[in-house]
Amino acid sequence: xxxxxxxxxxxxxxxxxxxxxxxxxxxxxxxxxxxxxxxxxxxxxxxxxxxxxxxxxxxxxxxxxxxxxxxxxxxxxxxxxxxxxxxxxxxxxxxxxxxxxxxxxxxxxxxxxxxxxxxxxxxxxxxxxxxxxxxxxxxxxxxxxxxxxxxxxxxxxxxxxxxxxxxxxxxxxxxxxxxxxxxxxxxxxxxxxxxxxxxxxxxxxxxxxxxxxxxxxxxxxxxxxxxxxxxxxxxxxxxxxxxxxxxxxxxxxxxxxxxxxxxxxxxxxxxxxxxxxxxxxxxxxxxxxxxxxxxxxxxxxxxxxxxxxxxxxxxxxxxxxxxxxxxxxxxxxxxxxxxxxxxxxxxxxxxxxxxxxxxxxxxxxxxxxxxxxxxxxxxxxxxxxxxxxxxxxxxxxxxxxxxxxxxxxxxxxxxxxxxxxxxxxxxxxxxxxxxxxxxxxxxxxxxxxxxxxxx
Numbered sequence: 087x088x089x090x091x092x093x094x095x096x097x098x099x100x101x102x103x104x105x106x107x108x109x110x111x112x113x114x115x116x117x118x119x120x121x122x123x124x125x126x127x128x129x130x131x132x133x134x135x136x137x138x139x140x141x142x143x144x145x146x147x148x149x150x151x152x153x154x155x156x157x158x159x160x161x162x163x164x165x166x167x168x169x170x171x172x173x174x175x176x177x178x179x180x181x182x183x184x185x186x187x188x189x190x191x192x193x194x195x196x197x198x199x200x201x202x203x204x205x206x207x208x209x210x211x212x213x214x215x216x217x218x219x220x221x222x223x224x225x226x227x228x229x230x231x232x233x234x235x236x237x238x239x240x241x242x243x244x245x246x247x248x249x250x251x252x253x254x255x256x257x258x259x260x261x262x263x264x265x266x267x268x269x270x271x272x273x274x275x276x277x278x279x280x281x282x283x284x285x286x287x288x289x290x291x292x293x294x295x296x297x298x299x300x301x302x303x304x305x306x307x308x309x310x311x312x313x314x315x316x317x318x319x320x321x322x323x324x325x326x327x328x329x330x331x332x333x334x335x336x337x338x339x340x341x342x343x344x345x346x347x348x349x350x351x352x353x354x355x356x357x358x359x360x361x362x363x364x365x366x367x368x369x370x371x372x373x374x375x376x377x378x379x380x381x382x383x384x385x386x387x388x389x390x391x392x393x394x395x396x397x398x399x400x401x402x403x404x405x406x407x408x409x410x411x412x413x414x415x416x417x418x419x420x421x422x423x424x425x426x427x428x429x430x431x432x433x434x435x436x437x438x439x440x441x442x443x444x445x446x447x448x449x450x451x452x453x454x455x456x457x458x459x460x461x462x463x464x465x466x467x468x469x470x471x472x473x474x475x476x477x478x479x480x481x482x483x484x485x486x487x488x489x490x491x492x493x494x495x496x497x498x499x500x501x502x503x504x505x506x507x508x509x510x511x512x513x514x515x516x517x518x519x520x521x522x523x524x525x526x527x528x529x530x531x532x533x534x535x536x537x538x539x540x541x
Contacts, residue, residue: 123255124210124217127195128193128195129195138152138156138158138423139151140155141153146192147190147192147234148234148276148279149189149230149322149460149500150324150378153278153327154324155322155378155380156380156421156463157380157418157420157421157460158422158463159462159463159465160463162505163465163506164466164467165539165541166489167540168489170535170536171507171536171537172212174207174533175532176205176207177202177511177512177513177532177533178514178528180516180519181202181229182513183229183320184417185202186200186227186228186241186511187231187460187499187511188231188502188509188511189234190502191234192236194211194505195210196253197502197504197536198253199534200232200241201227202532204220204224204225204227206232206241207534211505211507217255217256219258221245221258222247223243223247226244226272227244229244229274230242230273230274230322231276233276237252238252239251239253240284242272242276243273244273246263246269246273247263247270248262248273248277248284249262250306262301266308267297267299267308268311270288271288271289271290271291272288272318273286274289275322275378278322278323278325278332280325282302284300284301285298285300286299287315287322287334287336290318291318293368294317294337294364294365295317295365296313296317296319296336297313298312298315298323298332300349310349312344312349314342314351315334315338316337316340316369317338317364318337319337320337321334321379326346326384326400328384329401330346331352333379335375336375337375338359338369338374339370339371339374339391340355340356340369341355341357341379341386341388341403343400343403355396355398355403356373357373357375357390357392357394358372358390359372359392360392372392376391377419377460378418378460383423383442384400385397385399386398387419387430387442388415389417389419389432391414391416393414394411395411395419395445397428406445407444409445411430411432412434412436413432413433413434416458417430419431419460420461420463421463422482427439427440428442431453431457431461431470432457433457435452435454435456437450437457437470437485438450439482439485449484453472453478454472454476455472455474455476455496456472456473457470457471457473458473458498459499459500461500462500464482464503468481469500470501471496471497471499471501471510471512472496475492475494475495475496476497477497478490495512495513495515495530495533496513497510497511499511507536508535508537509534511532511533512532513532514530514531514532515529515530516528
């Protein structure tokens with residue numbers, strides 16, 4: 087832990103009532119119920135791991151594909167036409183945060199899904215359920231995605247707890263409750279893993295703040311934290327090993343940066359916040375950063391609610407360029423590091439391909455609705471979910487639509503390509519959601535999907 091008390095800890099000196107639920111309980115309040123599990127068929131391993139997987143360890147699979155969160159899969163070919171192979175209900179909450187994205191095991195033989203009522207499911211590519219584990223994160227569940235290291239999946243929940251699950255049977259390996267993390271309100275970020283440590287961003291209330299935590303991956307023990315973040319952060323931490331930086335944005339419109347791995351704080355960048363004062367004037371609304379920074383060639387790329395998409399120099403936090411997108415931005419960009427192209431989407435419903443060095447526009451595409459989840463760049467296509475309840479595949483060179491798939495709810499997870507299939511998740515379908523005078527009704531749960539070649 088840090089030796090000095092954090093700003094948040096001083097403000098919370100009166101104490102925080104922590105809730106420490108029992109993880110992995112099929113019936114809340116007891117031990118996990120025994121369950122039957124199956125073994126998924128092995129998947130033929132790739133001949134080589136892409137150098138752009140952005141993690142030095144081949145047995146690690148993470149949200150955004152790696153530490154730099156590039157969402158870049160140049161070795162994955164998405165079919166020219168697709169059909170739904172299988173789907174299953176997983177999301178039931180009305181919370182408007184982006185939904186958790188599926189994460190494959192490093193070999194691709196198991197896909198891990200997490201739902202917004204606290205259930206974690208593992209499926210084989212053919213749709214057979216391997217196991218299902220219900221945690222105590224039942225109110226808003228999971229919105230961050232798992233990090234899978236070898237035989238263990240790590241994920242943070244909106245109950246403020248962090249969980250480690252065994253990939254073979256779904257059993258809880260360890261569970262770090264919010265009480266051991268200074269009374270976290272929620273952990274909505276996706277963990278980053280490196281050399282035995284997990285790095286997660288936690289949210290707090292009273293005051294609206296956050297912290298970057300380092301946990302021991304083997305035991306879940308908290309090792310270090312820095313509570314300087316304001317505004318209940320949602321983004322996941324991004325690590326650039328070449329430059330030695332770990333960065334994350336927050337709802338105060340600030341990107342925070344630490345030297346890595348020493349964790350010495352280096353700089354912060356403030357986006358154009360011009361809204362109401364929050365927490366006694368400590369920060370202003372208007373420039374919330376909801377999406378995770380993508381790091382490439384010493385630069386960081388992200389969008390803000392101030393209608394700008396930014397590129398920063400990660401060495402010192404200076405602004406390289408900014409593009410006015412005509413609306414708020416909360417999705418995660420994808421980056422093609424070979425062609426130096428950034429793909430970004432936002433509330434305007436426009437997907438942009440931008441030159442990574444200059445910010446110049448290469449092409450635009452209209453996906454008929456807000457883009458909230460992460461974009462994904464594959465061998466020839468860009469995958470993007472839309473508020474119009476479709477998943478789109480755009481030509482990576484031109485932006486032209488290759489296909490789109492109609493779903494039930496708004497598609498707000500990342501689409502993850504694995505061995506010719508595409509996995510993603512949607513929100514539930516609600517009526518009267520924005521009508522304060524009427525009861526909000528869940529019409530149909532949001533599903534997780536697997537697409538395959540239709541030919």
